[in-house]
Amino acid sequence: MFTIMIIEDNELIRNEIHNLLDLNKYKTIKIHDFNNITNQVKEYNPDLILLDINLPNDDGFKICTEIRSFSKTPIIFVTSRSTNIDELMGITLGADDFITKPYNTQILLARVASVLKRAYPNEKITDNIEHNGITLNILTNTIQYNDKSVELTKNEFKILHYLLINRGKIVSRVDILDYLWDSALFVNDNTLTVNITRIRNKMEELGIKDYIKTKRGQGYMI
Structure with missing residues (x-):
């Protein structure tokens, strides 16, 4: 079972993503403390990170950069920021995918499965x-x-x-x-x-x- 970390400060969206992933047999880690997020990534070592851009302290771009300094864990931005510049910056900083809110739940699941397949080709992932x-x-x-x-x-x-x-x-x-x-x-x-x-x-x-x-x-x- 893959473990997915959800870094999202909106509680309703955080719980919605958690419920969706849980129903599809993923284990989730919901971040509630937005201080020292990178330390939490090191501690839990998830298989995939879903990352918002607009967060209470550091923005998602900075967090993505910090994570990439020590980890190749796949990152998908899930954000209301929808400009081409935001998407280009996210991918340039090392994100694996970029999804805008409001998202289609089935597309989100498909993107998650696709990124996991690329990152862990020897693991069996079924559609x-x-x-x-x-x-x-x-x-x-x-x-x-x-x-x-x-x-x-x-x-x-x-x-x-x-x-x-x-x-x-x-x-x-x-x-x-x-x-x-x-x-x-x-x-x-x-x-x-x-x-x-x-x-x-x-x-x-x-x-x-x-x-x-x-x-x-x-x-x-x-």
């Missing part, structure tokens, strides 16, 4: 979740089964992905709705029902039946 013959491709939002595939909408993908990473457990409708809201996907209870039905219909197109089970009064389960 897929496989379970009972079904493959959910995280990068293409598709379900694959017996050499056939079907594409999911963003909401359908997020719902199925959440159920899959919690497979073997009953997931309540409230939990699913909270997860979608945290991902900036605004779905109400009726829309959730419609999306579950659409996922089931698409699975049946591939020959998959009864994959998502309804637990009456409790939620859904894979």
